[in-house]
Amino acid sequence: MSSSPPVKLIGHFASPFVHRAAAALRLKGVPYEFIQEDLENKSELMLANNPIHKKVPVLLHGDRAVCESLVIVEYVDEAFDGPPLLPADPYDRAMARFWAHFMDTKCRTPLVLSFLTEGEQQEGFLKETKENLALLEAQLDGKRFFGGDSVGYLDIALSGMSRWMAVFEEMTGVSLLADDDFAALRRWAKEYTSNEAVMQCLPGIEQIKGHFSATAKKDKVKAVATAMQQQQ
Amino acid sequence: MDHHLEQQAAESEKKAVKLLGMWASPYVLQVRWALAMKGVEYEYVEEDLRSKSAQLLAYNPVHKKVPVLVYHGRPIAESQVILEFIDDAWNHRGDPILPRDPYRRAMARFWARFKQDKLSPPIWRWFTTEGEEQEAAYEAAVEQLLVLEKELAVSGKPFFGGEKVGFVDLSLSPLAYVIPIYEEIVTGGGGGGVKMVTEEKMPSLAAWMGRFLSSPAVRGHLPPLEKLRPRCQAMREAFLVSARAKVEQQQQQ
Numbered sequence: 001m002s003s004s005p006p007v008k009l010i011g012h013f014a015s016p017f018v019h020r021a022a023a024a025l026r027l028k029g030v031p032y033e034f035i036q037e038d039l040e041n042k043s044e045l046m047l048a049n050n051p052i053h054k055k056v057p058v059l060l061h062g063d064r065a066v067c068e069s070l071v072i073v074e075y076v077d078e079a080f081d082g083p084p085l086l087p088a089d090p091y092d093r094a095m096a097r098f099w100a101h102f103m104d105t106k107c108r109t110p111l112v113l114s115f116l117t118e119g120e121q122q123e124g125f126l127k128e129t130k131e132n133l134a135l136l137e138a139q140l141d142g143k144r145f146f147g148g149d150s151v152g153y154l155d156i157a158l159s160g161m162s163r164w165m166a167v168f169e170e171m172t173g174v175s176l177l178a179d180d181d182f183a184a185l186r187r188w189a190k191e192y193t194s195n196e197a198v199m200q201c202l203p204g205i206e207q208i209k210g211h212f213s214a215t216a217k218k219d220k221v222k223a224v225a226t227a228m229q230q231q232q
Numbered sequence: 233m234d235h236h237l238e239q240q241a242a243e244s245e246k247k248a249v250k251l252l253g254m255w256a257s258p259y260v261l262q263v264r265w266a267l268a269m270k271g272v273e274y275e276y277v278e279e280d281l282r283s284k285s286a287q288l289l290a291y292n293p294v295h296k297k298v299p300v301l302v303y304h305g306r307p308i309a310e311s312q313v314i315l316e317f318i319d320d321a322w323n324h325r326g327d328p329i330l331p332r333d334p335y336r337r338a339m340a341r342f343w344a345r346f347k348q349d350k351l352s353p354p355i356w357r358w359f360t361t362e363g364e365e366q367e368a369a370y371e372a373a374v375e376q377l378l379v380l381e382k383e384l385a386v387s388g389k390p391f392f393g394g395e396k397v398g399f400v401d402l403s404l405s406p407l408a409y410v411i412p413i414y415e416e417i418v419t420g421g422g423g424g425g426v427k428m429v430t431e432e433k434m435p436s437l438a439a440w441m442g443r444f445l446s447s448p449a450v451r452g453h454l455p456p457l458e459k460l461r462p463r464c465q466a467m468r469e470a471f472l473v474s475a476r477a478k479v480e481q482q483q484q485q
Contacts, residue, residue, distance in 0.1 A: 052346065052379065064335050071341045078334035090320035091306055097313045102294060135294065 005062025007032040010046050012039055012056055013203050014211035016160035017231035020069040021057040021076070022201035023156045028082035029197075055232045068232050070100055073156055085153045099139060099146070100157035107132040108160075114176065115168040126174075133182055136161075140184040144191055151195055155188075159198075162189040167208045242273045249274035250302040252288055254281055255456055256463055258406040259311035260299040265402055266318045268449040270326040312344060315399060330399045343383070343392065344403035351376045351407075358428070359414045359464075360471035366418075370426065377434060380404070384436040390443055397447045401440075408441040409455045410464075417465050 009025065009032050011018030025032050037046055037056050049065035050058045059066040059075065066075045077085040086093050110132070114125040136158065139146060146154035161177070166189075169175055177186055192198060203211075251267070251274050253260035267274055279288050279298050291300045291307035301308045301317065308317050319329035330337050354376065357369035384392060392400035407429070415427050431438045444450060 052350070061335075066335070066338045066342075068342060068345060071338050071345070074341065075334055075338040078337060090317055091303065091308070093320055094308045094313050094317040097316060098308065098310055101310055101313060106294070 006060075008035055008060040009033070010035045010037050010043075010049070010056055010058040010060065012037055012231070014208050015056060015231045016164045017069040018057040019159055019163075019201060019203070020156050021059055021072040023151075023159060023198050024073040024076040024085060026197040026201050027085065027151055027156075028076050028080050030076065030080050030082070053232055057231070070104070070157060073153060077153070083150065085147075085156065087147065087152065096146070096152065096154040096157075099136070099154055102132075102135070103158055103160075107136075111165075111176075112168075115172045115174050122174075126176075129176065130179070130181070133176065133185065137182055137184050140188055142184075145188065151192065151198065155192055159192060159202075161185065162192040163202060163205065164208065165189075167205050167212070170205065171209060171212065246273040246275055248304050250277060251275070252277045252279055252285075252291065252300040252302070253298050254279050256460060257298055258410065258455075261453070261455060262311055262402045262405055263299045263301060263314050263318070264453050265397075265405070265449045266315050266329055268452055269329060269397065270318060270322040272318070272322060272325075312403070315402060319399075327396055328398070329402070331393070340393070340399045343380075343400045346376075346379075347403050347407075351380070355411070355414070355428075359418065359468055361475065362472060370428070373428060374433075377407075377429060377437065381434040381437045384440060391440065391447075397444065397449060401444055401447075405444065405450075407437070408444045409457065410460075412441075413457065413461055413464050416461070417468055 007025065007030055009018070009021055011021065011034065013036060022032075022034070035043075035045070037043060039056070042054060046056065046058055047054055049060060050056075050067045053067060055067070057067075057069055057072060059072045061075075061079065066072050073085065086096060107129070110125045110128040114122060114129045117125060139154075143149075145151050146158065165177055169177070176182075177189065193202060249267075249272055251260070251263060253264070253276060255278065264276075277285075277287070279285060281298070284296060288298065288300065289296060291302060292298075292309040295309055297309065299309075299311055299314060301314045303317075303321065308314050315329060330340050351373070354369045354372035358366055358373050361369060387394075389395060391397050392404065411428055419426060429437050429441070445454065
């Protein structure tokens with residue numbers, strides 16, 4: 001497994017999806033060049049390498065292009081030497097993939113909408129989100145990370161909760177993780193964001209806030225929704 | 233292994249592996265074919281999704297859906313997760329479901345997601361609407377199918393998995409048998425009408441459909457076309473009736 005062809009990551013510093021890919025590279029110890037993409041003015045490089053979705057992140061490894069954040073994380077785990085990101089046991093691997101899929105398909109939309117809506121609509125999304133968060137809280141089950149003693153695939157997949165959630169909470173005044181019910185998730189967020197490898201590719205709260213404020217043209221709903229559409 | 237030991241092994245495996253499913257679900261079928269590819273014996277439990285069993289709700293409390301694979305009493309849900317699990321748990325047996333090479337694995341996962349994200353929605357919209365909305369959905373679906381056509385044509389291989397059926401073929405499997413049913417229903421069953429996958433426009437895909445259904449794992453458990461047809465017909469009618477009722481309501485206001 002040669003890692004000598006150069007590795008580049010096309011992405012955006014404020015994107016939680018791009019962070020997933022970067023975290024995988026950092027944790028695996030793979031050197032890479034980060035290419036910042038202007039999502040409102042997409043580059044030829046990105047469009048050529050992700051013609052179908054036209055989104056970030058895109059990983060370039062020599063002449064190979066890999067798209068979709070979780071596909072990139074598994075690729076990095078399998079193509080390079082370094083500490084394994086997925087567990088060895090087939091059942092544990094299935095559980096890691098299941099909960100990552102849960103975040104992306106069931107959890108994310110109501111979570112984001114909890115911050116972007118108001119009144120009765122918001123109540124509904126908040127209730128649903130708290131139920132979803134409770135399931136994830138239970139998955140931690142006394143462990144330091146979802147992966148056990150060290151950061152793994154599921155921690156990376158859920159990393160949006162460790163930093164971006166706090167950003168949205170500060171920007172909107174909506175409080176989710178502060179709930180009594182989520183002590184383990186709060187502890188996990190601190191552990192994850194203090195990890196040496198992760199810190200090298202994790203944007204700060206103010207940095208992310210600045211980005212979302214800068215892109216907000218009409219209203220915050222449209223801005224965040226549009227930003228999220230550019231990422232996978 | 234002598235015959236007696238083989239039999240014993242098969243019986244104990246059957247106790248260890250259980251699949252909760254529903255006859256019409258393409259996701260359940262994919263799992264059955266994957267298990268067949270690995271030669272895994274299992275107990276199959278048919279679920280009535282209108283009246284979900286305590287077992288199903290206990291094994292898949294998060295989504296309450298089938299398929300659920302139960303391995304030594306531990307449940308796994310979500311068809312893509314299950315397919316990867318089958319490949320991992322029985323990787324010493326049968327043919328690989330995912331390729332071994334990391335880049336080809338990444339591509340396989342990418343195409344499986346493509347089907348869910350880009351292909352299924354317009355096909356479903358085409359099947360459940362009429363008029364302009366249906367026409368637009370048709371164009372969108374064909375556009376995505378042509379992407380797949382190109383992928384297969386360029387590879388020059390019989391299957392998306394290469395020489396044999398693989399993860400992507402399983403993920404795309406509804407295209408092989410559901411689209412022809414949809415085409416029949418949408419065009420009213422008569423000859424002619426608008427087809428979605430034609431030999432002229434998509435020769436590789438058209439050939440793949442028949443080849444997939446004749447492959448060893450699949451032909452051992454063919455999709456139940458005769459039962460599926462009336463079910464799909466009823467679904468389309470229900471959607472059209474509901475949509476027309478909404479339009480009428482709006483017009484009366």
